[in-house]
Amino acid sequence: MESSPLISAGLPIALFIIMIGIGMTLTVRDFRQVAVYPKGMVVGTVAQILLMPMVAFAIASMLDLSSAIAVGLVIIAACPGGTTSNLFVLLSRGNIALSIVLTVTASLITIVTLPLFTNYALQLYAGTEESITLPVGRTVGMLVGIVLFPVAIGMIFRTRAPELSRRAESAVSVFGGVVLALLVVGLIWGVRDQIWDLLRQAGPATLLLNIAGIFLGLLAGRIVGLTQRESIAVAVELGIKNSTIALLVTLTLLESSTMSIPAAVYGVLMFPIGFLLAAYGRKVIPATTITTTTPPRTETKAG
Numbered sequence: 001m002e003s004s005p006l007i008s009a010g011l012p013i014a015l016f017i018i019m020i021g022i023g024m025t026l027t028v029r030d031f032r033q034v035a036v037y038p039k040g041m042v043v044g045t046v047a048q049i050l051l052m053p054m055v056a057f058a059i060a061s062m063l064d065l066s067s068a069i070a071v072g073l074v075i076i077a078a079c080p081g082g083t084t085s086n087l088f089v090l091l092s093r094g095n096i097a098l099s100i101v102l103t104v105t106a107s108l109i110t111i112v113t114l115p116l117f118t119n120y121a122l123q124l125y126a127g128t129e130e131s132i133t134l135p136v137g138r139t140v141g142m143l144v145g146i147v148l149f150p151v152a153i154g155m156i157f158r159t160r161a162p163e164l165s166r167r168a169e170s171a172v173s174v175f176g177g178v179v180l181a182l183l184v185v186g187l188i189w190g191v192r193d194q195i196w197d198l199l200r201q202a203g204p205a206t207l208l209l210n211i212a213g214i215f216l217g218l219l220a221g222r223i224v225g226l227t228q229r230e231s232i233a234v235a236v237e238l239g240i241k242n243s244t245i246a247l248l249v250t251l252t253l254l255e256s257s258t259m260s261i262p263a264a265v266y267g268v269l270m271f272p273i274g275f276l277l278a279a280y281g282r283k284v285i286p287a288t289t290i291t292t293t294t295p296p297r298t299e300t301k302a303g
Contacts, residue, residue, distance in 0.1 A: 015083050016150050023154020024165040030097035040230040043220050044102045052077040053117045055212050059205050067125040072262035073205050074121040075246050078114045080106035082242030083146050088274045092281030094232030102237045198265050206266040210273050213238035232281045240274050243267035
């Protein structure tokens with residue numbers, strides 16, 4: 001389950017560069033729109049924090065999973081979206097500002113909620129209860145260092161060189177797509193000797209969880225009247241999870257390699273599903289929709 005040096009060292013650097021590029025596509029107005037029309041933020045946060053763990057409990061019961069796999073599934077479901085979710089939203093032409101806000105808010109809230117769901121799952125499935133805590137300083141530092149700081153750099157660059165920033169947008173998408181493709185290859189290569197056994201143990205459950213999250217995001221967007229870009233952002237945040245946090249909990253805090261299996265499998269399967277969602281987003285959302293000249297609330301509603 002260990003990451004290769006390419007992933008552990010190269011991925012944060014690549015994501016930092018990508019987040020600068022994402023920042024170059026944003027303005028303060030984009031974040032102001034999220035604050036003025038907070039429906040997407042509220043729906044996305046509630047779905048990430050509460051609905052996804054409930055879905056995991058339902059899947060564990062439906063598939064009659066073993067105790068350790070069931071606990072691991074709940075843990076990955078209770079994790080927030082990671083930095084790569086912001087990149088997938090960019091590739092999907094979704095609302096990037098909303099995606100970043102959801103990543104930050106959900107990551108901070110799960111410092112409290114993830115231990116609660118984990119302890120409940122341990123008590124329900126394993127008959128034990130362990131008090132776990134997430135490293136607050138590490139989580140906040142990660143959000144600032146890999147999300148907020150590079151995005152701020154990109155936004156400042158956009159104000160100083162707007163024309164160059166617009167020309168760089170396509171390059172950011174291409175670079176991001178290449179990084180994600182290399183990440184998938186690296187993840188599969190790292191578990192190449194165990195991949196079939198891992199898929200057998202947790203493949204159906206994690207695939208169901210991933211698809212359910214994306215479907216839930218798109219459905220919630222349609223029900224509450226979010227725009228297509230907002231719905232895509234919510235769906236991606238629900239489907240692209242921060243599996244690193246789940247591995248931290250299962251391997252470091254709970255010291256269970258078996259409980260880490262759902263997180264490891266989810267971390268691989270979410271990428272091909274994410275690419276399919278990106279293709280769907282690029283099909284239903286015209287490129288002109290994401291230009292700054294189009295007011296966000298005039299976009300076509302989801303569905």
